[in-house]
Amino acid sequence: MESNYYTLKRTDNQLILITHLSQLLTYVTGFGGLIVPLIIWVTQKEHVSGMDEHGKSILNFQLSLIVYSLISIPLIFALGLGILLLILVAILAFVMPIVNAIKASNGELPSYPLSINFVS
Template sequence: MNDEQVPAPMPSQEARQWAMFCHFAAFLGLVFPFGNLLGPLIVWQIKKDFDPFVDTQGKEALNFQITVAIAVVACFLLMLVVIGFPLLALVSIGALVLTIIGGIKANEGQAYRYPFCLRLVK
């Protein structure tokens, strides 16, 4: 018997595109309050039954944005003792970079898992 794992089939171009949109929908937070949560939630809810890849990447994007929202709230609370200002900048830059990486990886057909992410939506 061979112990090699069979690679998962490449998701279709449309599935990869919708998975990418799940990640990039977080940029609605730059336009609307809580858009970073609502964008991935809406795209995931609409397209989760389309393809399992879209479902997993949508959950991952939503979980990451929930984690970012919790971190931002903690930063605002820590602004009372000044440390929240640089932490908010760090969280914002990290969220921007990781969201872009997640979208690019999803478009390449690779399942991306965010580091430092609470996985509340199963």
């Protein structure tokens, strides 16, 4: 007889909250904002209820920020539009993880604006 022990997922809003806030490591290390949430998501998506949805949203957002940053580089030479895009990316990269961490602590699903769906 097969056990249901492995199919049960625990509720851990604190870990999901930490996963969202770990994106802010980019401001400290320059690269941790993608790597740490990726590691948490990959290791915990089967064990924590809601982690799969939150992790995918975080990864899609982080990858989108990278794409927008890369697009902004050549736009810097076009009337400085790239600088405005970089400022917008920096603001979103700082504010949205905090907003979604608060949502996660309340058990709500995340919403990241301008996020391209890379991981579904």
